[in-house]
Amino acid sequence: MLFQERQVFIRRWWPLLLAPVIVVGTLVWLVPAKPFHADWPAVVAGVAVALGIALLLTLRLETRLDDAGAHYRLFPLQWSWRLRPWTEVTQAYVRAYDPLGEYGGWGLKGRSSNRALNISGDQGLQLVLRDGNRLLLGTQRPAEITQALGQLAVSGLSTVPPVG
Numbered sequence: 001m002l003f004q005e006r007q008v009f010i011r012r013w014w015p016l017l018l019a020p021v022i023v024v025g026t027l028v029w030l031v032p033a034k035p036f037h038a039d040w041p042a043v044v045a046g047v048a049v050a051l052g053i054a055l056l057l058t059l060r061l062e063t064r065l066d067d068a069g070a071h072y073r074l075f076p077l078q079w080s081w082r083l084r085p086w087t088e089v090t091q092a093y094v095r096a097y098d099p100l101g102e103y104g105g106w107g108l109k110g111r112s113s114n115r116a117l118n119i120s121g122d123q124g125l126q127l128v129l130r131d132g133n134r135l136l137l138g139t140q141r142p143a144e145i146t147q148a149l150g151q152l153a154v155s156g157l158s159t160v161p162p163v164g
Helices: 014-030 040-058 099-103 142-151
Strands: 003-008 060-065 069-075 082-085 089-096 107-111 114-118 123-129 134-138
Touching: 003 142, 060 134, 060 142, 069 089, 069 134, 089 142, 099 107, 099 114, 123 142
Parallel strands: 114 134
Antiparallel strands: 003 060, 060 069, 069 082, 089 123, 107 114, 123 134
């Protein structure tokens, strides 16, 4: 294994920001204004918020580079690992990008011909595939991933970013 990275969406201090909202929302939900009267829109909204928070707490981008290729998954949206073998890749390099401007934000973004998987930040491993499609994998460790790319001995793979 040349490189391995695991990024999580929720930082350690984020639950401190969410805690007051969760506590107040739970109290409002548990202490209804009308006892024995179900407020179904509030229940549905509460479940939706809880599922959204659960997704954010478990969301993580995992990336591995080895001699076989680039392995990645955005868990829990992608349960199984995806592999892009180096034989399918013509270029692999680290670049800065604009998550909002280029892809519309963070997460699993873009279309099949130009997809991005990112959690935070503005650095990513750009893979240009033989069929012309592009895949960007966000990284918080651009120097290490660049070093790992330099260790690859794959015929026909360019690890130098294009000029201009």
